[in-house]
Amino acid sequence: MSAGAAVAKPGGTTPKRRHGCRGPRFATVRRALLAWYDGEQRDLPWRRRCDAYAVWLSEIMLQQTRVETVLPYYHAFLNEFPDIHALAAAPLDDVLRRWAGLGYYSRARSLHAAARIVVGRFGGRFPDSVGGLRDLPGIGRYTAGAVASIAFGAPAPAVDGNVKRVLARLFGVRESIDEAATEARLWDTAGRLVGAERPGDLNQALMELGATVCRPGAPACETCPLRASCAAGKAGDAASLPKRSPKRPAQRVRAAAAAVWRRGRILLIKRPARGLLGGLWQLPSAVVWAERPSKASLPGADGDGVAGPGMLAAALHAQFGVQPAVGAALGVVEHVFTHRRLRLEVYACDFGAAPLASRPAEARWVAPALFEDYALSSLDRKALRVALQGRRPRRMVPLGEKPPGDWCNGSTTDSGSVSKGSNPLSPVRPRRAVRQMSRRPTIPADGTSRSEPVD
Ligand code: SF4
Numbered sequence: 001m002s003a004g005a006a007v008a009k010p011g012g013t014t015p016k017r018r019h020g021c022r023g024p025r026f027a028t029v030r031r032a033l034l035a036w037y038d039g040e041q042r043d044l045p046w047r048r049r050c051d052a053y054a055v056w057l058s059e060i061m062l063q064q065t066r067v068e069t070v071l072p073y074y075h076a077f078l079n080e081f082p083d084i085h086a087l088a089a090a091p092l093d094d095v096l097r098r099w100a101g102l103g104y105y106s107r108a109r110s111l112h113a114a115a116r117i118v119v120g121r122f123g124g125r126f127p128d129s130v131g132g133l134r135d136l137p138g139i140g141r142y143t144a145g146a147v148a149s150i151a152f153g154a155p156a157p158a159v160d161g162n163v164k165r166v167l168a169r170l171f172g173v174r175e176s177i178d179e180a181a182t183e184a185r186l187w188d189t190a191g192r193l194v195g196a197e198r199p200g201d202l203n204q205a206l207m208e209l210g211a212t213v214c215r216p217g218a219p220a221c222e223t224c225p226l227r228a229s230c231a232a233g234k235a236g237d238a239a240s241l242p243k244r245s246p247k248r249p250a251q252r253v254r255a256a257a258a259a260v261w262r263r264g265r266i267l268l269i270k271r272p273a274r275g276l277l278g279g280l281w282q283l284p285s286a287v288v289w290a291e292r293p294s295k296a297s298l299p300g301a302d303g304d305g306v307a308g309p310g311m312l313a314a315a316l317h318a319q320f321g322v323q324p325a326v327g328a329a330l331g332v333v334e335h336v337f338t339h340r341r342l343r344l345e346v347y348a349c350d351f352g353a354a355p356l357a358s359r360p361a362e363a364r365w366v367a368p369a370l371f372e373d374y375a376l377s378s379l380d381r382k383a384l385r386v387a388l389q390g391r392r393p394r395r396m397v398p399l400g401e402k403p404p405g406d407w408c409n410g411s412t413t414d415s416g417s418v419s420k421g422s423n424p425l426s427p428v429r430p431r432r433a434v435r436q437m438s439r440r441p442t443i444p445a446d447g448t449s450r451s452e453p454v455d
Contacts, residue, residue, distance in 0.1 A: 026193055029170070029229055034198060036225035037205035042067075042212070045074060047204070052126035052151040053084045059146045060107050060138065064338075067211070073102050084126075087112065088119035096279050096375035105277055105377065110138025128152040141187075150200035157190035158203040159183075162210025167193075168242035169214060172231030178245040214238075250341045256308035257285035258316055258349040259330060259387035265365035266387060267351075268374065269319075276337070281364075281374045283346070283383050286315035308345055316349065321357025325350040330390030333382040344379065346386040 041047065044067065046058035057077065061070045077098050081087040087095070092112050099108035114136040118126055126147070127133050133144035145158035159167070164177050167186050175182045194202050213220050221233040232238035260267040260283075268281045288308040309326040316324045327348035335342045366374065368388060376384070 033205040087115040113137040169232035254289040256312040257283040270362035331386040335379040
């Protein structure tokens with residue numbers, strides 16, 4: 001929407017002045033929404049407990065995530081951290097472990113940081129204004145509006161994806177909602193719609209309508225409480241709204257990970273606190289190739305990523321001071337992040353028996369029985385499944401040599417299953433690794449049930 005464009009009135013007519021939808025028409029929409037919400041709202045746990053902590057937790061968890069996915073995490077999280085004091089007192093590792101699998105891990109890190117501020121600075125009481133809430137880590141305009149209105153009754157709008165869709169259809173907004181001017185106009189409209197009467201319920205009613213009736217693609221206009229006022233419903237083009245700008249294609253990234261076993265335990269390292277999946281545990285790994293920045297910025301990688309084993313060996317040498325033997329590929333994990341499509345190749349590696357010359361600050365040999373004690377993302381769980389499947393053979397297979405039996409006869413999918421077919425990796429033999437191949441490293445049986453620091 002252009003900056004000067006007017007918002008159409010519910011009912012389809014264009015107002016003479018900007019923001020002409022006010023007075024009785026806003027009141028009509030508000031009344032219809034609240035009446036519908038009172039009768040039709042879903043019974044969700046965060047609607048039974050309206051204190052700021054529970055509302056805040058649910059709103060953070062629901063960002064980019066479906067209700068059905070959030071429910072078990074919400075219960076488990078509240079069970080372990082029942083209030084803001086418990087969350088603030090917990091180590092970040094425990095919070096990340098409880099969050100593991102929910103994705104977007106920066107949310108968990110910000111949640112923990114905000115809890116410590118609320119307890120340390122405000123004695124455990126949340127700020128009750130939008131401005132005060134927005135000063136906390138991880139709380140943006142939407143979350144601040146939701147918490148302020150639901151927990152404190154502030155007349156603040158809260159515009160998420162569902163609300164944008166409902167408002168764009170209701171007011172006949174046909175410009176891209178990804179444009180800043182359109183988004184500003186929707187926030188302005190939402191601010192005028194939410195009144196002093198039950199602002200938290202009004203915001204939740206808009207979200208609920210978007211989730212259950214005014215759905216993407218297939219709005220159920222015939223059962224909608226706003227059908228008498230809706231511009232798009234009357235025009236018959238609701239399914240085509242809201243308009244979106246073309247999406248940027250996902251960046252393709254290729255990486256290699258090492259499955260290194262010692263006395264029945266596998267080597268895990270902790271990612272740096274900041275960045276993608278920060279603070280979570282992973283197999284040691286190296287980025288092989290990425291579309292952006294250009295592959296030329298990744299020395300040693302060629303366009304097909306076939307230098308993966310060599311780059312992995314170099315990365316392991318840099319981190320642990322060893323000359324690792326990098327064996328055959330065990331499988332491939334495909335994983336999609338918001339703007340990245342990752343292909344992670346998992347290789348069997350061996351460090352030999354000598355003590356490591358160096359190690360990252362946080363590295364552990366971890367027995368499979370203890371994986372659940374570590375904060376692991378979905379990606380890392382998939383990679384560990386591949387590593388576990390590949391540890392049965394008793395000897396390493398040099399690169400280029402055909403692996404025995406069913407060890408590695410195909411690629412591994414997201415579910416961890418091994419698909420039939422030729423090995424797509426065709427790994428090359430890295431010089432450092434080749435020198436080590438004659439050592440015949442072995443992968444020992446899992447005879448222990450505890451983890452230990454890396455020597
Ligand atoms: S469901 Fe139909 S009538 Fe209701 S707000 Fe959405 S587009 Fe309008």
